[in-house]
Amino acid sequence: MPHAPESRDQDFFALGGNSLLGVRLMSLVRTTLGVDLPLSTLFTHATVAALAEAVRGGPVGRTALVPMSRGDQAPAAYWIHPVGGDVVCYRELAAKLGMPVTGVQVPDGLPSGFLLAELADAYAAAIGQDSVDASAGGRDGGEAPSPGSCPEIRVAGWSMGGVLALEVGERLMRQGFAVAPVVAVDLMEHPDEPGPTPRYTDLLAWFARDVSQVAGVADPLAGIDPGRAARPGGRTGGTTARRGRLRRRHR
Known part of the structure; x- marks a missing residue:
């Protein structure tokens, strides 16, 4: 760590932690303490005290959706992981925007050799269900909300996450959800203008x-x-x- 913690309540990221150091930390927790925690645990257990609580709770599986930040604005934005499958790279930006952001990471339980199309299917299903659940939470009884009655969904992604975001946005629209223009950052190539294969x-x-x-x-x-x-x-x-x-x- 760039700065050693002086107390059990100091934040990992405030001390200079980043995704690479987070990977090393989770690896040490696994090899030293025998507990396998996903990297996203650092979003909700970023202090020594909180991480110790997570270790005592035992292994935790990776879910597709990871709450990253909260805010007064709605709806939530869903940011899809780049290559590597984790969303820690979005943490600093999410903290500065002052809006609710949910990261989308590779979950446990996927078969080996899965395709990007299968990832997009899984992410669209998870985001759609999360949007429906969030809309239902603000209602007093009655029928569950339909996709068309849910707030507009914002989907974004960086690098490979941008490709997945475009695919997920298209699937959500086919299911009847309102989708804001997808934000795709730093794509290797324009999805409608394929170029030569990179060296x-x-x-x-x-x-x-x-x-x-x-x-x-x-x-x-x-x-x-x-x-x-x-x-x-x-x-x-x-x-x-x-x-x-x-x-x-x-x-």
Whole structure:
């Protein structure tokens, strides 16, 4: 941690915690204490005291929907995870918006080899049911609200989450829900204008950029053209030297 906690009630994220440190923390909890907690536990148990309570409660399964922030505005927005399946990357933005935000993460129980279309089906079902339940909670008895009578649903996503958000929004509209314009951030390509398949070296460079942004460090490949650095046989020039720099930088 950038700043060691001085009390059991200090917030993990306020002390400089991020998604990468959160993954390490949950891994230590699993290997040291034998309790498997999802990364999203840090949204509701962000202090040492609260996390100890979660550990005492035993293993907790990952659900698709994770409440991230509350606010006076309605309806809630649903932000779908990027590659990796977690939504901790949205925490800081959600805290600043002052509106209710629910993260959508990969849940437990999915079969191996599932498709993005199956994820979109599952997320649309979970979001639709959550919207109906929220609408029913504000009514005094009577019949359950229909999709058409629910407040407008806001769906957003970053990177792969943007692709899923577009798919989920379309499914929700087919079910009769009102859906606001979908917010899709940093898509690899426009969904209606497919481009050429990215080079493997480009994908690695984009991944390095995303990881460095989450970790709060400089992009180790900034200013390097992966295509021009590539050597015959699939190797990239300077890989050994850069690997050594990375090791020294992150020790």
